[in-house]
Ligand SMILES: Nc1ncnc2c1ncn2[C@@H]1O[C@H](COP(=O)(O)OP(=O)(O)O)[C@@H](O)[C@H]1O
């Protein structure tokens with residue numbers, strides 16, 4: 001992985017930081033937030049894809065850099081434009097391991113993206129945070145209930161399967177390597193956090209503070225509509241491809257636990273790899289006993305924040321202004337630049 005000192009050197013040479021990201025995922029929100037805070041935005045784009053932004057002029061980046069492939073980004077051009085990359089789900093996916101050595105400042109800590117890449121490492125992080133998780137079956141012979149089988153690198157949609165017994169596991173999974181988790185029933189909730197090491201305003205966590213900006217629920221195909229199929233007598237396998245997000249407001253009595261979950265994840269990140277400045281999300285399922293189970297961490301902005309381009313029901317209580325995650329990111333970059341502390345929020 002590229003040395004932190006190298007990234008610090010680059011960012012210290014910046015006169016006026018700009019925000020850059022790949023034109024996908026949550027880019028509308030990121031560019032819109034940058035514009036609201038007076039920061040120049042740069043869209044890294046495949047030719048032809050820029051036309052979408054004509055429909056949304058307030059969320060159109062100030063400049064485009066056109067590329068032939070998202071896995072081959074022009075680092076020196078980005079640095080010449082004083083770009084700080086805001087990594088989102090598509091960015092992380094397209095860049096893969098190339099991100100580790102990419103010589104451009106990235107908002108947050110690129111170690112956290114490396115930890116999120118491996119499901120085993122991610123679970124070490126979740127365990128270190130002391131969170132409740134679905135039971136993980138290390139030995140598939142012990143499967144005694146419905147389990148979800150997650151293959152390495154697979155994204156929920158394609159590739160995950162649900163089985164009910166070791167026999168079914170043998171038949172459908174065979175010798176393939178996978179993580180086997182208890183299939184939890186309950187209500188899924190995906191809280192959006194922002195951790196800042198730069199201030200104490202907010203929920204105390206580590207040396208800084210934590211904000212809960214919003215919560216969404218993913219609508220996954222076909223899992224979330226499968227009742228219709230079952231009722232009609234069809235027996236189709238369940239799929240988990242995210243197609244949309246919908247807003248959620250949690251029971252207020254759950255908020256203390258959700259704030260604690262965010263704090264624990266941020267503090268475990270501190271101990272394991274030096275912290276997680278910026279946005280992250282924890283993926284949870286709440287049982288009917290009101291127990292919260294964590295099954296994933298996303299160490300970056302998640303697409304569920306797109307619901308709250310004009311602020312979430314929680315953000316109005318944090319800042320007084322409706323705040324999107326995109327705008328919160330831009331505020332943080334402005335604040336850090338002013339205090340000459342950009343090195344504390346990028347790697
Ligand atoms: N242990 C579990 N029990 C029930 N459903 C789960 C469990 N783990 C994941 N899911 C469902 O599968 C989806 C995708 O799983 P996830 O681990 O988030 O993979 P990824 O985000 O990498 O695609 C989740 O959003 C959730 O709906």
Ligand SMILES: [Mg+2]
Nearest residue numbers: 156283296298
């Ligand atoms: Mg997920």
